[in-house]
Amino acid sequence: MPPRNGHRPRPPVGAAKLDELALAYVGRFATSRGKLVDYLRRKLRERGWEGEGDPPLADIADRLARLGYIDDAAYALSKARVLGGRGYGARRVEQSLHIAHIDEDDRGGAMEAAQEGRVEAALRLAKRRRIGPFATTPLDPIARQKAIGAMLRGGHPLALSRAIVEMSPGHRIDHSYLAELR
Incomplete structure (x- = not known):
């Protein structure tokens, strides 16, 4: 890799440095095995591997999981x-x-x-976006469609999204009715 900003290129990563990078990463971030492996792959792409064969990325992640650093x-x-x-x-x-x-x-x-927690999460998104019972004024048909789209992109089912969006501003929320919707 060519030097950046006049700096010397960093040396390739060996087994000890790979372990050091992995420990530093799990020490700083809550992570999963897969995310740790992705991070180590990125470091190897940037700097290269000085060891023989393939780097033991999965072995490092498994070892850190056994030690309790990753769950x-x-x-x-x-x-x-x-x-x-x-x-x-x-x-x-x-x-x-x-x-x-x-x-x-x-x-x-x-x-x-x-x-x-799906109903509470949907209502949280609606409140944040000022949709349905949290709106200040009723939505016109185009705004209503956009609001339903926002709820769907937020990961909520269509029936629940539609029911919340179609509530008038200030409408009393019936949690048991919303919980029945799929």
Whole structure:
């Protein structure tokens, strides 16, 4: 790789440096095995590999998981709670977990939490976007379609999104009715 800004190129990464990079990353960020492997691959692309054969990326991630530095199930649950708190639905949570390379086995608790909090998450997004009962004025048909689109992009099901968007400003929210919608 050519030098950047007049600096010397950094030396290729060896096994010890790869371990050091991995430990520094998990020490700084909550992460999953897959995200750690992606980070290490990026570092290897930038600097190169000085060892023989393929670098032991999966072995490093597995070792750090055995030591308790990485816990994919806990990461998934935390991610689901954070996204739900920001108003995102189960589809958006699942997409995020897929990007983080979380296995199906480790997604279970996170997806269950996302499903349990789906109505509250949808209402949080509606409040943030001033949609439905949180709007200041009734929406015209075009604005209503855009609001439904925003709810769908947020990972919420169509029926729930439509029901919330069609509520008039200040409308009393019936949580039990919304919980029945899929």
